[in-house]
Amino acid sequence: MKKKIRIGNAGGYWGDDLDALRRQLEGGPLDYITMDFLAEITMSILRKQQLKNPALGYARDFLTQLETCLPLIVEKNVRVINNAGGINPIGLGREILALARRQGHDIKVGVCYGDDITGQLYELSAAGEKFTNMETGADFEGVRHRVTSANVYLGAEPVVAALDAGCQIIVTGRVLDEHGQPLPDTLLEIWQANAAGRYIHRVDRHDAPLDPNFFGAGRCITDSKGRYRFITIKPGAYPWGNHDNAWRPAHIHFSLFGPNLQSRLATQMYFPGDPLLPLDPILNSIPDPAARERLVARFSPDVSEPGHALGYEWDIVLRGPAQTPMEA
Numbered sequence: 001m002k003k004k005i006r007i008g009n010a011g012g013y014w015g016d017d018l019d020a021l022r023r024q025l026e027g028g029p030l031d032y033i034t035m036d037f038l039a040e041i042t043m044s045i046l047r048k049q050q051l052k053n054p055a056l057g058y059a060r061d062f063l064t065q066l067e068t069c070l071p072l073i074v075e076k077n078v079r080v081i082n083n084a085g086g087i088n089p090i091g092l093g094r095e096i097l098a099l100a101r102r103q104g105h106d107i108k109v110g111v112c113y114g115d116d117i118t119g120q121l122y123e124l125s126a127a128g129e130k131f132t133n134m135e136t137g138a139d140f141e142g143v144r145h146r147v148t149s150a151n152v153y154l155g156a157e158p159v160v161a162a163l164d165a166g167c168q169i170i171v172t173g174r175v176l177d178e179h180g181q182p183l184p185d186t187l188l189e190i191w192q193a194n195a196a197g198r199y200i201h202r203v204d205r206h207d208a209p210l211d212p213n214f215f216g217a218g219r220c221i222t223d224s225k226g227r228y229r230f231i232t233i234k235p236g237a238y239p240w241g242n243h244d245n246a247w248r249p250a251h252i253h254f255s256l257f258g259p260n261l262q263s264r265l266a267t268q269m270y271f272p273g274d275p276l277l278p279l280d281p282i283l284n285s286i287p288d289p290a291a292r293e294r295l296v297a298r299f300s301p302d303v304s305e306p307g308h309a310l311g312y313e314w315d316i317v318l319r320g321p322a323q324t325p326m327e328a
């Protein structure tokens, strides 16, 4: 089936109609709204603002628009893509999260950065980059002392990565005994890496971003039918140094408690179609291929929620021939 995506636009330059975002949200339905704030000269203006106040350097108008539009964005589940971050995209990201907290909204903000090469101009020149003027062919040396900002075009790739990262997922399934009977009131603890493949733990030295809004751990209890359900972010793969170029496939750690805290079982759930699964020594320490397969969740269109989260189902069987492999 061909998926239909609706994209609207609410701005073509810094200073464009401030009401356009609200109009697009009200006029929807839309899945995405894009907004362009930047021209080359805009970057210079933003840099001058940032030189006066390091906390600035982004298009503040976007925050003005968000003040009134964020409730609609949340209600209609629209993803907004723009370059209002200008010279200081991380600063704008923080302000958006602060605004969302003030309004009581739980939102995700992805920030693309790394385009600012102002501090690398001398290094790049020394390495042979000429920075020749594309229009006049003029030499860069004549203007270097006047440069206030220098940025490269990132293109669409990091935007796509930001949209993909941190895909919300719903994980659900049942906890069963060896006879297939559901086990109600079973406490499950889960912990996992964030979307970039990093745990909030002092020994995790993976050079990947930490997300201050993602703790990576939670608990839930099975209902009367033995079913559990939680919403999280799809974890990323992470390097673990076991062997050359060793990466763990994306996984979620589960711990299940019996009637008391001494009766505890721990295991890991994996994701279907992960190319790292055949290479993972931990998963492959289970000799039986069918048992390994029982650790891989099933993607479920029925559990998935449109525009919100992908769904995965994974049953945990505590004993018997269909037992879910557990860690010793």
Ligand SMILES: [Fe+2]
Residues within 6 Å of the ligand: 193, 248, 251, 253
């Ligand atoms: Fe892990």
